[in-house]
Amino acid sequence: MVIATDVQGAEVAKPWVEKAGGTYRALLDQDNTIGNTFGVKYVPVGILIDEDGRLVKDVASVNIGDYAFRQDLERWATEGMPDGWSADKPAKRVDRTPEEEEADARFQLAVVLLKRGKKEQAIAEFQVAMLLDPQNWLIRKQLWAIQTPDAFYADDVDYSWQKAQLEREQELIEK
Numbered sequence: 001m002v003i004a005t006d007v008q009g010a011e012v013a014k015p016w017v018e019k020a021g022g023t024y025r026a027l028l029d030q031d032n033t034i035g036n037t038f039g040v041k042y043v044p045v046g047i048l049i050d051e052d053g054r055l056v057k058d059v060a061s062v063n064i065g066d067y068a069f070r071q072d073l074e075r076w077a078t079e080g081m082p083d084g085w086s087a088d089k090p091a092k093r094v095d096r097t098p099e100e101e102e103a104d105a106r107f108q109l110a111v112v113l114l115k116r117g118k119k120e121q122a123i124a125e126f127q128v129a130m131l132l133d134p135q136n137w138l139i140r141k142q143l144w145a146i147q148t149p150d151a152f153y154a155d156d157v158d159y160s161w162q163k164a165q166l167e168r169e170q171e172l173i174e175k
Contacts, residue, residue: 012145035138041137103132107129114146
């Protein structure tokens with residue numbers, strides 16, 4: 001299963017899921033529930049959970065193009081646990097700082113505002129959330145995708161635009 005995180009809804013996430021060509025189920029996490037639960041602040045990540053709800057591998061960045069990782073996934077699905085993986089702890093919510101809690105509250109408010117068509121107010125909430133939790137790339141990228149959709153949805157994601165945008169933001173923060 002794949003989970004897309006996009007506050008703008010299924011209509012903007014669906015083309016990316018289709019482009020990937022997966023034959024598996026795709027879910028939309030519009031409210032960042034998965035990110036909050038597992039302390040995820042960037043994508044793509046792999047969250048591998050067995051049928052008993054236990055993590056079998058630490059939550060980490062993944063690259064399905066990595067042959068060894070893909071082989072381990074296939075082995076897990078067909079034969080059982082690969083070497084180095086174990087289901088020794090239940091998946092549980094990660095503790096957050098007060099700043100991260102407030103950033104999430106503002107993120108959630110921004111989602112509600114977007115759903116109500118209040119885009120500018122949502123952007124303002126995302127901007128505050130980003131300042132409260134500046135290492136949270138899920139917040140940052142949702143804000144950027146709303147402000148500059150062509151850098152995210154026109155074709156491939158424009159990573160050079162993201163790098164330049166990050167530099168512009170750092171300059172503003174330092175002033």
